[in-house]
Amino acid sequence: MYVILVYDISTVTSSGRKRLPKVMKKCRQYLRHTQKSVFEGEITEAKLYALKQEIAKLIDDKEDYVVVYQLPQKTVLDRENIGIDFDPTERII
Numbered sequence: 358m359y360v361i362l363v364y365d366i367s368t369v370t371s372s373g374r375k376r377l378p379k380v381m382k383k384c385r386q387y388l389r390h391t392q393k394s395v396f397e398g399e400i401t402e403a404k405l406y407a408l409k410q411e412i413a414k415l416i417d418d419k420e421d422y423v424v425v426y427q428l429p430q431k432t433v434l435d436r437e438n439i440g441i442d443f444d445p446t447e448r449i450i
Contacts, residue, residue: 359431360405362388362396364412367420379415380423383408399431 366380367373381390387408388396400408405425412423428434 358400358402358405359428359434360388360397360400361426361428362408362423363426364394364416364423365421366394366416369420373417373420376415376417376421380412380421383411383415 362384364380364384366377368377381394384390384396387400387404388398391397405427409423409425416423
């Protein structure tokens with residue numbers, strides 16, 4: 358499946374500023390970083406489940422939020438760029 362993950366980690370407190378890089382690092386282990394707090398890519402259901410469980414342990418559910426958009430495959434996504442045309446999948450070796 359193809360996933361787009363977006364998060365907003367509150368950095369008002371020092372604990373929030375510590376959570377932010379931890380969440381980013383965890384997301385980078387599973388998905389491609391496309392823009393600030395946006396990640397996307399192909400992922401299995403098992404890996405997505407693991408990612409969501411790990412993120413849930415890192416965030417403060419009273420201050421932070423994570424949104425995961427799931428698509429059966431990238432081909433059903435109509436993606437439009439305004440500005441630089443950036444496709445995170447074009448750098449795969």
